[in-house]
Amino acid sequence: MDKKAVVGIDVGGTTVKIAFIALSGEILKKWEITTNQKDNGAYIVEEIAASIIKERKELNEELLAAGVGAPGFIDVDNGFIYEAVNLGWKNYSLQNEMEALLGLPVIVDNDANLAAGGEKWKGxxxxxxxxxxxxxxxxxxxxxxxxxxxxxxxxxxxxxxxxxxxxxxxxxxxxxxxxxxxxxxxxxxxxxxxxxxxxxxxxxxxxxxxxxxxxxxxxxxxxxxxxxxxxxxxxxxxxxxxxxxxxxxxxxxxxxxxxxxxxxxxxxxxxxxxxxxxxxxxxxxxxxxxxxxxxxxxxLGNDAGVIGAAWIAKELISQKGLDAGAR
Amino acid sequence: MDKKAVVGIDVGGTTVKIAFIALSGEILKKWEITTNQKDNGAYIVEEIAASIIKERKELNEELLAAGVGAPGFIDVDNGFIYEAVNLGWKNYSLQNEMEALLGLPVIVDNDANLAAGGEKWKGxxxxxxxxxxxxxxxxxxxxxxxxxxxxxxxxxxxxxxxxxxxxxxxxxxxxxxxxxxxxxxxxxxxxxxxxxxxxxxxxxxxxxxxxxxxxxxxxxxxxxxxxxxxxxxxxxxxxxxxxxxxxxxxxxxxxxxxxxxxxxxxxxxxxxxxxxxxxxxxxxxxxxxxxxxxxxxxxLGNDAGVIGAAWIAKELISQKGLDAGAR
Missing domain, CATH: 3.30.420.40 (ATPase, nucleotide binding domain)
Known part of the structure; x- marks a missing residue:
């Protein structure tokens, strides 16, 4: 397992787009799950994590980090969602919860910013x-x-x-x-x-x-x-x-x-x-x-969000020095 | 000489403002020289350097770096002036020349940006x-x-x-x-x-x-x-x-x-x-x-430029790790 990858997650009001993406930017696998709007979005993150953990079993690459895009106002330094109206989230510590479930470093940003980041990196x-x-x-x-x-x-x-x-x-x-x-x-x-x-x-x-x-x-x-x-x-x-x-x-x-x-x-x-x-x-x-x-x-069309999310995840592991020897 | 300072330089079309500034932002000494417009500004930098070297003798603090603000289009990464119409400079390697004359790390930016930087830091x-x-x-x-x-x-x-x-x-x-x-x-x-x-x-x-x-x-x-x-x-x-x-x-x-x-x-x-x-x-x-x-x-009025120049000089030495033990 000397190959490394990150997971990019783009949380929308209807679907969540998820992709395993190599550090080169290549999409290794991508899929979608339905956004569970029940109880103000209380199950969204655990369903994303469960889906990633399941798909990860078939992945040849080692996952190093996750990037998440969400609509709304976000404290990016702490991965904290002030409010994401379309999802029902309010004052929600998305980064902490996702990190605990995935056991990976997680970074969060606004979905429109990540679409820009995706186009920057690969578009x-x-x-x-x-x-x-x-x-x-x-x-x-x-x-x-x-x-x-x-x-x-x-x-x-x-x-x-x-x-x-x-x-x-x-x-x-x-x-x-x-x-x-x-x-x-x-x-x-x-x-x-x-x-x-x-x-x-x-x-x-x-x-x-x-x-x-x-x-x-x-x-x-x-x-x-x-x-x-x-x-x-x-x-x-x-x-x-x-x-x-x-x-x-x-x-x-x-x-x-x-x-x-x-x-x-x-x-x-x-x-x-x-x-x-x-x-x-x-x-x-x-x-x-x-x-x-x-x-x-x-x-990049609809892939811009997951690719942008992978980009910030890649930047995160590079800041943390986790990408030593990665390719 | 355990006290450290930087020099802030604000090059204008009529006068050059210069100040020794402590890392706390305190102005230790400030003065002006006339901008020498002769021969497309060919003497400006050496006159600035000579004036700093002279005044430095009376300074109790050790100088660690210089920041320079100039009007015009600047390649900030290289301290290179594409053009400063008011000074007569064109394709001029300001940073290199100033570093050679002062024997200090030098960083250059646009004067309006540094006025903003000065107001940020101390205004x-x-x-x-x-x-x-x-x-x-x-x-x-x-x-x-x-x-x-x-x-x-x-x-x-x-x-x-x-x-x-x-x-x-x-x-x-x-x-x-x-x-x-x-x-x-x-x-x-x-x-x-x-x-x-x-x-x-x-x-x-x-x-x-x-x-x-x-x-x-x-x-x-x-x-x-x-x-x-x-x-x-x-x-x-x-x-x-x-x-x-x-x-x-x-x-x-x-x-x-x-x-x-x-x-x-x-x-x-x-x-x-x-x-x-x-x-x-x-x-x-x-x-x-x-x-x-x-x-x-x-x-900050007219001091904004020199204080902003000192701010980027301070940032430069902090990046280079030159401020260890400085106060």
Whole structure:
């Protein structure tokens, strides 16, 4: 057993993704279990541990550590969950409990940060030391890596790129308590909302056809319409991407990343989306930043979380000197 | 000689500030020399070194290292100046030359970053691990400290808070090549420009009186007028502080600092300024960030640079293990 590995765990509201990952980043085995929501998530950790202990028997590599990603506010230094609403956890010492069950060193971080870490290590982040990662899905998630480290901020809230204020007045209400957040205009939900508002206002073109047929408009409809050259869909997408470009340019003016990684469902529009986004990014970025900052589409999809969790586990064992002779 | 100290050096376009500083942060001696602009700054470093070597003879403490702040783009890992326009330096190995002349380990950083570091260590930053520092002077300078470390970004441009885009279209031209930068609306120069434009448009109140008397309007005039309740001056200041509050809220939404430090000439308006700024900051910050983030006026004035330079020198010797037994 001279081969070493770590386990990456990505705890979501519906499923928990788990993977054994070599120190090289290669996924050796990955699987999922259902997230047990019963009793405010009281059984989640023991079910994860039981599943890992079972699968570990077939593993040829020695497990050195575990990394865990969870949604919510986390005290990363202590692996303590202040609150993870989707799971029912509150003031929960995740790291301690997981360490006791697995008999391994455990490190915990926010799931969006770990998606950024995964893309950094093995994805579109190309292992750069300075990365901004954004996920355009139901909401807008984010993670910031500066000088090779995940930025956590004073109370673990750093990276909340989705709650950058984008619409100064009259913006849509956001779950965070503010209005006009980036999430309200650049998430899939936000793009769909802007599309619906536009079609109700102008009743024209491709989106109107979709609306008459489906009774609604999705982000994909807006992207499809814009790709086909529909004027209204193009305007909606431009509005959304101008907000995103403005927010990312201003973050980049302050943080000077090498690479910005765009993930999530909306990013499936690929180069078409990047072209729009780059146009607005360059409009608002310092010329040298505009010229040097790469914008890439995420490549790891749903694996980003477990790979990011494995990355922090690998960093942990390297800090502890546990990786001597490991490969 | 069991007492140890470092030397902090702050190289500006007109003067070089130098100080011997104890590892506790106490300034033991500070002085200035004139910046020798001759031959593209070719003599600056040797004149600094000669001055330090001379003053060092009277110092009771043993010097362990030097920290240097310089304006411009810097490769911090190598203490290499890509370009410092105000000094005439280009592709200049500042660290190597200074180490050879002083016979001490030397570390170099951007002057605005070190002002942030100084306020962190001994000023309004209260030694917090997560700080955003902004200097509102002729321009708008900035420094970001995250997880206890200065953030440099991929090519040393991080912290350029003054070049966050604030006015989306029709903004004033900025030296950086863009338009509508924060610097064009929130620096002393920017506030004066907004004041002048306002008085030329509306020809009313306190600013009109100042303009008729002086033929111009300064940032101080705007602040004085606003303090006295002049409507037009108040509107100008609100416009400026809304831009600053928006920019700092969005940075804080992404970085979650404990403290924001406001320095520079404009910050002399003190609590009156903070009240205005906080109002707009809270409007655009995530509720928890709005509630928890402190905004303080800088306390170190012109000493921030040398104290910040001493801070990185102290960090350097601690990394190198040179501070064993030091106090």
């Amino acid at each position: 579109a982040g190309e292992n750069a030391r300075n990365i901004i990662a954004v996920t355009l899905g139901t909401g807008v998630g984010g993670g910031i890596i500066a000088g090779g480290e995940i930025i956590h901020g004073e109370s673990g809230m750093a990276g909340e790129i989705g709650h950058i204020s984008s619409v100064k007045s009259g913006g849509a209400r956001c779950n965070c308590g503010k209005s006009g957040c980036l999430e309200t205009v650049s998430s899939a939900t936000g793009i769909a909302r802007l599309g619906l508002e536009a079609v109700q206002r102008e009743k024209a073109g491709y989106l109107q056809k979709v609306f008459l047929k489906d009774g609604s408009v999705t982000a994909k409809d807006v992207l499809d319409g814009a790709k086909q050259g529909d004027v209204l869909a193009g305007k909606v997408l431009d509005e959304s991407m101008e907000h995103l470009g403005f927010a990312l340019a201003n973050l980049s003016n302050s943080l000077n990343p090498e690479i910005i990684v765009i993930g999530g469902g909306v990013s499936k529009a690929g180069d078409f989306l990047l072209e729009k986004l780059s146009y607005f990014f360059k409009m608002y970025a310092i010329p040298k930043i505009a010229q040097e900052t790469k914008i890439n589409i995420a490549t | 309004a930053g209260e030694n917090a691990r997560n700080i955003i520092a902004v200097t509102l002077g002729t321009g708008v300078g900035g420094g970001i400290i995250a997880g206890g470390e200065i953030i440099h970004g991929e090519s040393g441009m991080a912290g350029e808070i003054g070049h966050i885009s604030s006015v989306k279209s029709g903004g004033a031209r900025c030296n950086c090549g863009k338009s509508g930068c924060l610097e064009t609306v929130s620096s002393a120069t920017g506030i004066a420009r907004l004041g002048l434009e306002a008085v030329q448009r509306e020809k009313a109140g306190y600013l009109q009186k100042v303009f008729l008397k002086d033929g111009s309007v300064t940032a101080k005039d705007v602040l004085d007028g606003a303090k006295q309740g002049d409507v037009l001056a108040g509107k100008v200041l609100d416009e400026s502080m809304e831009h600053l509050g928006f920019a700092l809220a969005n940075l804080s939404n992404s970085l979650n600092p404990e403290i924001i430090v406001i320095g520079g000439g404009v910050s002399k308006a003190g609590d009156f300024l903070l009240e205005k700024l906080s109002y707009f900051f809270k409007m655009y910050a995530i509720p928890k960030i709005a509630q928890e983030t402190k905004i303080n006026i800088a306390t």
